[in-house]
Amino acid sequence: MSASLRLMAVHAHPDDESSKGAATMARYVAEGVEVLVVTCTGGERGSILNPKMDRPDILENIGEVRRQEMAEARKILGVEQRFLGFVDSGLPEDENEPLPDGCFALQPLETASAPLVAAVREFRPHVILTYDDNGGYPHPDHIMTNRVSVEAFESAGDPDRYPGTGDPWQPLKLYYHMGFTRERFEALHEAMTARGIGSPYADWIARWEDRPQKWDVTTKVPCAAYFETRDRALLAHATQVDPDGFWFVCPREVQEEVWPTEDYHLARSLVDTTSPEDDLFTGIHAGVSPTCS
Template sequence: MSAPLRLMAVHAHPDDESSKGAATMARYVAEGVEVLVCTLTGGERGSVLNPKMDRPEIVDNIAEVRRLEMERAREILGVQQRFMGFVDSGLPESDEEELPEGCFAVQPLEAASAPLVAAVREFRPHVIITYDDDGGYPHPDHIMTNKVSVEAFEAAGDPDRYPGAGDPWQPLKLYYQMGFTKARFEALHEAMDERGMGSPYADWIARWEDRPEKWPVTTRVPCGDYFDRRDEALLAHATQVDPDGFWFVCPRDLQREIWPTEDYHLARSLVDTDLPENDLFTGIHAAEVSPACH
């Protein structure tokens, strides 16, 4: 028998795993894939974005509350999860505002990457998913998450790098999440408009900056059957997600009909694959997932 496939998802804050790629992870868990979420910060500087949760006892204990929310979301998705131990950098109000001393985004690259390299070597993922080099959106922690994910992918298999962080392990594929594309929101907007529902996406699309597609979608993972699980996990992050807000305006049945996939860009691959793909593990065969693979 071959060892199970393993997927690692690297995220900046608790709740990111539920808003980016959650249905993909739930699908793979159901298929027997081992999935580990690595959360780089504790979300300590996050604001309470759900007005129903904006109470002093929550605001004053936001770090512990967000850890409990993460545990609930982890249970819903059926994944493993580890915090990497860094402190949330917050979102500056301007380019001139300095980031807090000691936060994740100001760490030297090797210091910021070392815990993730150790996690890669221990968990031995075949595939890693993370953000693109713009962070998906320009939060400093998201941008740094891309940097440490790329560093870990490239360094974890090299015995001369990060000595003392465990036995080398080389992941085979690295993906960037592409869930927030203009094409997806235009398709949902048009579908809602045609059905007379009134779309929440019109202003967002109108403000979308037209520019060349930097990271084209290469891989669409069918996972509409797990959108319910995705939304349940997202709602577990009650301080961050308003159940009456933007995330839940488009009906799930319509999403399944119009856009039943979660989408990715294949950023690195050490195996042969044909694009486009419909599976993150395309090209990874039984011989490459044995425990002895390094």
């Protein structure tokens, strides 16, 4: 890989980069690709999901704590990272509950997209990773992250769009994360059961008909050698990740053997490629981008 290849991953909150595509990013960093994580919000309204960290002093300073956690995860993954500066929208318990004034999910699309367009024009990525149009799951910030990512992909190369945000640059491929597929969890469930390990996935699989998969997997990136790096980055987000919780119930060696890839859907491509892919940069030559300056 050439250092002139560049990958941008757009996420809603600190910790999302470590739970979605972290091993992929660590692999590409090791191969000399420049990787930038863009975090849309500061996670200020996030709950403390690790019981061991559920303390009043942390909750009172959750925004700053999550920034510190992000800084540690960034070092572990070896990526660059920047915040766009929007405020976390929170996750309403009731879908009819109004979102807080001024939060990320309520921003006009052009307002929310402008700083990401500027980041794309400055960093000049060949590939962008983001969530699908349901956000991966229907968190309002994840859905908005998809919207601004698609907008930036489609607008950053147009010199007439978003004036004052830098010289145009057209990314070549846009991918959606596909880490939570039925096929993956069935494979892990069967492997754990065969080894006599209690599997937590049976209920998930039984309810899968309620969560139809809209997008197919087009791209499987081999990255099992970086699952350990991914896990360390996850643990850096100590307020969000319980070391005894969901993320670690399946032993790493089982994951490495049974499902050694991180998976994606190719949502947009301006280069010729064929599915299935095993590399996000298939069809891309370093330093080449249409309508770029």
